[in-house]
Amino acid sequence: MVNSNNVVILATGGTIAGTAAHASQAVGYTAAQLGVEQLLAAVPDLGEVAGGGLLTEQVAQLDSKDMDAATWVALARRCVHWLARDDVRALVITHGTDTLEETAWFLQQVLPSGSKPVVLTCAMRPATALLADGPQNLRDAVACAVDAHAAGVLVVAAGQVHGARAVRKLHPYRVDAFSSAEQGVLGWVEEGQVRWQQRPVGAAAGGAAWPGDVANLPDSDWPWVEVVSSHAGCDGCAVDALLAQGVQGLVVAATGNGSLHRALEPALQRALHKRVPVWISTRCGEGQLVAAQGMAAQHASQPRPVDLPPFKARISLQLELLAQRG
Numbered sequence: 543m544v545n546s547n548n549v550v551i552l553a554t555g556g557t558i559a560g561t562a563a564h565a566s567q568a569v570g571y572t573a574a575q576l577g578v579e580q581l582l583a584a585v586p587d588l589g590e591v592a593g594g595g596l597l598t599e600q601v602a603q604l605d606s607k608d609m610d611a612a613t614w615v616a617l618a619r620r621c622v623h624w625l626a627r628d629d630v631r632a633l634v635i636t637h638g639t640d641t642l643e644e645t646a647w648f649l650q651q652v653l654p655s656g657s658k659p660v661v662l663t664c665a666m667r668p669a670t671a672l673l674a675d676g677p678q679n680l681r682d683a684v685a686c687a688v689d690a691h692a693a694g695v696l697v698v699a700a701g702q703v704h705g706a707r708a709v710r711k712l713h714p715y716r717v718d719a720f721s722s723a724e725q726g727v728l729g730w731v732e733e734g735q736v737r738w739q740q741r742p743v744g745a746a747a748g749g750a751a752w753p754g755d756v757a758n759l760p761d762s763d764w765p766w767v768e769v770v771s772s773h774a775g776c777d778g779c780a781v782d783a784l785l786a787q788g789v790q791g792l793v794v795a796a797t798g799n800g801s802l803h804r805a806l807e808p809a810l811q812r813a814l815h816k817r818v819p820v821w822i823s824t825r826c827g828e829g830q831l832v833a834a835q836g837m838a839a840q841h842a843s844q845p846r847p848v849d850l851p852p853f854k855a856r857i858s859l860q861l862e863l864l865a866q867r868g
């Protein structure tokens with residue numbers, strides 16, 4: 543029967559598709575081993591949860607620590623392809639946990655505004671584990687994707703729904719590894735139903751960094767942007783070495799409310815002098831930079847404070863530099 547109400551599962555690898563030699567192994571395993579059909583087979587009632595048909599595509603098969611621009615662009619293009627189809631209601635992306643928040647932020651920035659929901663999900667334990675979390679997360683992600691209030695790019699893991707901007711992986715091992723910190727979760731998935739406590743924002747909300755069509759995103763040769771940090775014993779050597787190698791943008795994971803080690807500041811000034819943009823983020827796990835009362839407007843020759851954690855800021859700066867290329 544032709545179904546006009548499909549959910550598309552796009553698989554990219556990760557621990558959710560990982561396998562270990564023994565069921566007792568929750569850490570010593572290999573990510574990205576199972577194909578998308580095997581992930582679906584572990585959730586027998588997934589079609590009922592979707593309330594329609596399930597379509598699948600294996601977009602990539604990698605450990606997400608190895609995520610790269612080419613895979614992101616391929617994924618974004620497949621999202622746009624499926625989202626444009628009238629018979630598709632929502633997308634679910636299976637992904638590794640390690641860079642999941644970066645992919646979520648990238649998609650939130652490049653997918654067309656008003657897109658149907660795109661829900662990323664993952665697992666902290668491989669599919670072969672005694673208590674694998676992947677099947678439940680996949681079921682919850684599909685339940686969330688077909689919820690009437692779902693919008694934009696969301697992350698579902700451990701029964702929680704997070705927004706792409708706030709979500710961060712905060713724990714290397716625990717099943718509930720993700721947090722939206724002070725913003726709080728958007729909701730919870732309970733017995734196949736979402737209980738929202740905040741309404742999600744749509745894709746490209748909050749200042750889309752990519753103004754154009756994802757077809758125009760280059761597959762490679764993205765601007766080289768690095769994250770550097772301000773820390774005890776810091777100096778400017780790392781920044782100067784990067785400048786010598788041609789780095790095109792810098793994000794500083796600064797202390798506290800954006801403070802910089804005095805030994806780092808001259809190197810950052812040298813970067814700005816060379817027209818290499820410098821964005822300041824905080825290395826704190828929660829909150830965002832707060833401007834001092836009466837502070838003068840930002841000047842182009844100063845580092846720019848941003849309200850994103852360092853690795854999401856890095857993506858936004860890359861997209862901004864790409865947009866400037868025209």
Ligand code: SIN
Binds near residue numbers: 558605606640664666
């Ligand atoms: C990965 O990020 O692909 C491996 C780790 C994980 O999914 O938890």
